[in-house]
Amino acid sequence: MAQKAALLPGSCHPNWVAGMLALLLCMRFSFCLAETTVRDFRIGWVMANPDGNFDRPTIGINGQWPIPQLMVTVGDRMILNVHNDLGNASTSLHFHGLFQNGTNHMDGAVGVTQCAIPAGGFFTYDILFEQPGTYWYHSHAEGQYMDGLRGAIVVHDPNGPYEGEYDEEIVLSISDWYHELSVDLIHQLINVENPTGAEPVPSSALINDTQNLKISVKPDTTYLVRFVNIGGFAAQYIWIEGHSMRVVEVDGVWTEPAHADMLYITPAQRYSVLLTTRGDISKNFALVCAMDEDLFDVIPDGQNSNVTAWLVYDATRPLPEPQPVEEFEAFDDFGLVPVDRLSIFDHVDYSFSLTVEMDNLRDGANYAFFNDVTYTQPKVPSLYTSLSVGATNASNPIVYGTHTNTYIFRRHDVIELILNNGDDGRHPFHLHGHNFQVVHRSGENDGVFNPDDLAASDFPRVPMRRDTLFVEGNGNFVIRFRADNPGVWLFHCHIEWHMDQGLIATFVEAPEALQSLQVPENHFEACRAARKPTVGNAAGNIVNVFDLKGENRPPGRLPEGFTAKGYVALFFSTVAALLGMATIAWYGLIDPDIKDISADRQLLVNSEGD
Template sequence: MKKHLSRVLPLYVLLLLFTIFATSDATVRRRDYTIPTTNLELLKPLTPITRKEPQDVYLNLELSYTDLAPDGYTRKVWTANGQYPGPLIHCNRGDRLIINVTNNLKDPATIHWHGIFQLGSTWYDGVGGQTQCPIPAGVSFIYNYTVGEQVGTYWWHSHYLAQYVDGIRGPLIINNPDDPYLGQYDYEYVLTLEDWYHVESHNLVAMRLAQGYEAFNPIPDAGLISGRGQYNCSKAQSGAKCDSNNMPAIYTVTKGKKYRFRIINMSAEAFFFFSIDQHKLKVIEVDGVDIKEIELSVLPIHIGQRFSVIVEASQDSGSYWIRADIPKQCILNRNGTINNNSDIIHNSNITGILRYDDASNDTLPQSNKFNDDWYKKLSPCHDLDINLIKPYEAVAPPQKVTDQFNISIMIYGDSKHTTKAYINGQSWVPDLKNPSIMKIMDQNISATEFPINANAYMYDTEGGAVEIVIYNQNGGDHPFHLHGHNFFIIGMGSSGSPDASQYNLVDPPLRDTVTLPGDGWAVIRYLINNPGVWAFHCHIEWHVELGMVFQLIEMQSKLQQLKMPPSVEALCQPGYQHTKRLAIPFPDDEGTTITPGGYVIPNSKGSTKRLAIPSPDDDNGTTITPGGYVIPNSKEGSTKVKRTTERNIKYTTKRNAWKW
């Protein structure tokens, strides 16, 4: 009998495994037309966080290449944990995030936490050339910071070259246990808006920066709602794998219930008009700040901006289009523009579906888009009227300014016929091997001694206030995002010059991303209370690559008194490009164990030891010193980093009009 069982048991096991995998595959095929699927997490309601006490949250983001088809067109996608969009990070006010990023790409990478102030941790802001050296290929690095008192809707993305355009981006939600609107909605959803390209970003950047190229930014191939879109496969290249019937993002609601939608524009180029047919939107949050509610039908949202809206499922049961329209005025195009035959020029209405749970799954919505007076008054590419946005709790901006800067932005061709963006006449160039934070904290170099192309502006008045007047000398709109702070928008205009007598010094909006109108201006103020190196840049990613970036060095004297973690310093050590391991220091000792696979397991007491995270092909390529530094060994086979940007492409076509 035992002999019989020993022969038969393996057959039963094989049969069981076959059944499991066959069932799993069938399930996937039923729920989505495209294999492999994109991240389904965003199509489910957020799991409520019921606790109020802060805690440590341990996460792993493994960067790698994965073939996916977000819009039905299969391409190599830069992913975190094999997903697109990347994993949703959901935490509570006051939590500490300990995020292990393993870079399995062929290029270096960084991760920026968009909208997070990084109080006392500027070195974890994730900007290559400013707050850190990039994480080399084959290396792991831990970002370890607290979200403090911040709450609301944020996101994370690569801040190295244009990597986030290829997929390294995802939502970050901070729960507010004392949300003033908590009783006014039943469930929460996260919804992301993205433009999408089929050509890898490093090639697009190379074409945009090519000598002789005088047209506009690359035009997207498609738009996505929560990582899903529908590409017209008749436009696909011969031999490409493409499915025109790609499933859209479908959000399910129950009649009579109310839903908070957290909306994030994670694009590289696209401005959207967002709406849900026959359902008004009650806006309650802007860029992480609770506001007094605004009811509207269509919501303008530019790159980097976030809104929370409450939607009541009060219509007849059925399906309704969720719309993310890209106004044609916001897609600059002319003969010679990269991808100027994109289908999105003719079909810029990106759609998802709001479906009542008792409605049929077999029919598409027959609903019509809003065309009311509110929609007719909206200006394409422009922000929601700043006079409508009022903080939920009244907060007055600083009345007295101690440090004031005038910033002028332009785009034009240099002497070599390469288009560049300029801040006060200077195009930003990152120092990826010796970033600003290292110069200031490790080498005691003042920001006043930085090279002119660092675009560094310094203020050191603790307890003072900054005012920045930004003049747009360019006809296009530019969504400018500030790291390390949010700010009061005390004035804005589409023409002329600021008039201080007209500034709103009582109840202006508080945001971290403001869209400069074409040929217009904006005036912002904020308190000086966060020592660090803070980027301020246009969030149109192609303009970042053209150099439309400057950095604000805040309280340099205080910053030099802080202690930078050894792991951050190690990224910039000579020979770091040959590293196979990187030491991960934690604040305290003996609190976690890091497994050979790189997972972080909290121990029952204390905190952690400094441990190395092995890369998948670890072959003892480095030695870790007791101080947490990485010393490359001499053995062959060490990982080398090669930048893939192809900057030697030249355009021979001659055109006019450099300035636009």
């Protein structure tokens, strides 16, 4: 049961003038409505069958699944007491898109800002909702959000730019769904038997964690519809037959209205649209989500990559089958203009490049790389390293490990990140702790970004901002943001499979300003329960923080010239050889009399054949 304690810093005052002033302040800043809510979340296994095809263990909260959507107002505070009742797995919660300014230790990224909450463990998240918009929360451990530990967050803004322009609100999560547990699928993915790195294909698609959803609507009514892709792999095309949409928010940033007939939403992205219903109720309409099958290496027999919901004007009328679509023509978000019209950061203090690659390592499995480095989680969470090695040492990327792709940013600098995709698939990249300006995004197969190809005048003067952006296959993008949030923040692909394969970088921002951060004791208790160190460098060394002996490492690199195809041939040749030797050994153990009988039978068969 939720416990609520109202915070009313502008409540009634005995002096009428002062009371009116307080009321005006309340109306202007909405802090009179702010609440502190204390909730207990018991994370544990339940059984679920959202696509009607397969019962499977699913991660719920307080014995329920889907897990709660969190509905709050700007200024609200939520204290979540999390109990891990999974029994066989550790866990965490990440509040995707929330900046956690001043509360980096509440970001929920395992191995970065905390240790995982062990089975039977307890952990408290203290979250202040300061940003209006659409967000979500999910486990940031072992791919668990694909097992169901994910839900939408809506932060309402009574003073938002579109208040009064819509009558009601609809929140729709979209996702892919697997019939197997994520821990098993990760093992299948990163395995010598899958040297090409082919990702597991989802079993089905869901809307609000179900299928055949019916959405009751009224005629001549404007709805603010919030779409959240809480899936682990598949981007989805979304359209509503007989209706058009006006995009007004992406990833928590209000935008000037932009017409759209079809959206393309990658995992972790969010869109809010204004949808005005038709004037008559003579017909119901299909809302269709279609997983982007271009992402799948193989499409299994019988695969249904679509899921349909309906806008129901009249429950007595039939639900129409969706009409075929000849071609996906999705809205291009690049031209979106934020309502606040923040100009492009035209002075860059630090610019660097990350190049995406997918390749095999010595164990034969396929991994993902930034600049030839595949992320490997350090023994000490990177935030704890920053807080324990001293301010000067915390500004040296070496202490965070050889395999964490760590970059150090000075406070308030404008950072420019150039991302070049050396892979032929799309990747959605998410930055913790910030949203960013999208100053350039290439088309497919445009290759490496060349600054000489674009003048400053080619960049948008008021660029779109968001926190998750996809790069085209063999394409590139350029983003900029201000380093105004001291902390340790991840930048990673939000396709869960690629994150598990190592497509992660670590950004340490203003480490000298981070030193005053006070981490609650129960955070360290989680580490002790899991026997994880909380001080020292990435290897847990506190004597010489530049000595990384014993740090976690990935498998070694392949010998020069060795390819994935070579591994396939080697693997199956080895299997064949082992089977051959096993057969010889088995035959050698057979009793001689049995061998004679077998030989006599073979002679009989041969003679009958003649």
